[in-house]
Amino acid sequence: MNTEMRTRLRPFRAEALAQGIPAEDVERWLTLARPCVNLTPAKEGPEPVVGQFGGPLLLPVGVPTPEYPFVASVDLAALPADATDLPLPSDGHLLFFSWPESDYPYSAGQVVYVPAGAAVTERDKQESWNSGDVDEYREMFASYPRGPLRASFDVSLPYHARVTLPGAQNTVCIPGHPRAEELVKVWEKTQDDIAPAGTLQIGGYSDEEAVYLDPVEDAVSAAVQAVESGNWDGPASADPADWVLLADWFAGADVAGWEGSTVHWVIQREDLAARRLDRAFVNVYWNP
Incomplete structure (x- = not known):
């Protein structure tokens, strides 16, 4: 964790210590911090x-x-190299596609990487997914947000306190972090003063309306x-350590009727490093 991230997390550290969490537990938790990009739709702003x-x-x-709405x-190229800890390409564009509802047992969306300078053609955004007479879905896509995305370069801590270990029947606290549940609550209390969540997040830790396990862990299980x-199409590792969060979209903030919906784009580390962005898997949490 760099000096800037540590400085930004001072309110978190102060609150955790004020609640009586031992300093060594707080410091170990802070080693989990990850940089992320929070994107918020706004026509004007700094x-x-x-x-x-x-x-x-x-x-x-x-x-x-793609078969899903854009x-x-x-x-x-507009993101600083250290904006996330992901091995993203340094230029070109990432295009995200998804429904904001679960498509189990399928991927609920796609990612397309457009290299810088690639010859492109404009497509009909309703070409593949058009749902015929299902007005609900046409109205859903019509309500997708539009407009520029402004970035804040932030820091992220886990929203989950428990994990499932390989071969285990029950979940356990994140290994090495016996005060994880308390520390997650401290983050919930202090996040808005440190790194307010945007509508679309690149990198960092995954969040959703109700978190128990890491949403990436659930997405990996769905992919397998x-x-x-x-x-x-595989292969798909069953070990969440082999995957990373590429992006989260808090769709419920934008799409009427899908309140509480969060879209998670996850990808295996080796696929991301090889720029196989089409290998991203998309999982959706929605509590209708």
Whole structure:
């Protein structure tokens, strides 16, 4: 953790100590901090514009139009190299696609990486997913947010306190962190003063309406089951340590009727390092 992140987390540390959590437990927890990018739709503001919700769908020649509605694009060249701890490409665009509801046992969305300078064509955004006479879904897509995304470069701590260890039947506190549940509550209390959540987050830790396990762990389980059922192309490691959160979209803040919905784009570390962004798996938490 760099000096800037540590400085920003001073309110968290002070609150944890004030609640009687031993300093050594607080310091160990702080080693889990990750940089992230919080993106908020706003036409005006001091933060830099690094992407947009909606807009024209521009895809490389030869890339099929995704089967899910277009959510947002992010200009990777507009992100500082240390904005996240993910091995993202240094330029080009990431395009995110998804429904804001569970599509179990399938991936509920896609990611397309558009390299800088690639020849692109504009596509019909309703070409592949168009749901015919299902007005609910047409109205849903029509309510997707539109407009520029402004970035704040923030820090993220876990929202979950428990994990499932390989071969175990029950969950346990995050190993090495016996005060995890208390520390998660401290983060819930202090986050708004440190790094207020945006609508779309790149990197960091995953959040949703009700967190017990890391949402990435649930997404990995869904990916493995999708492979086993023949609904997603493998391989898919069953170990959450082999995966990272690429992005979260708090869709319930934007899409009427899907309040409480959060979309998680996750990807295996080796696929991200190899720029196989099409290998992202998408899981959705929605409590209708």
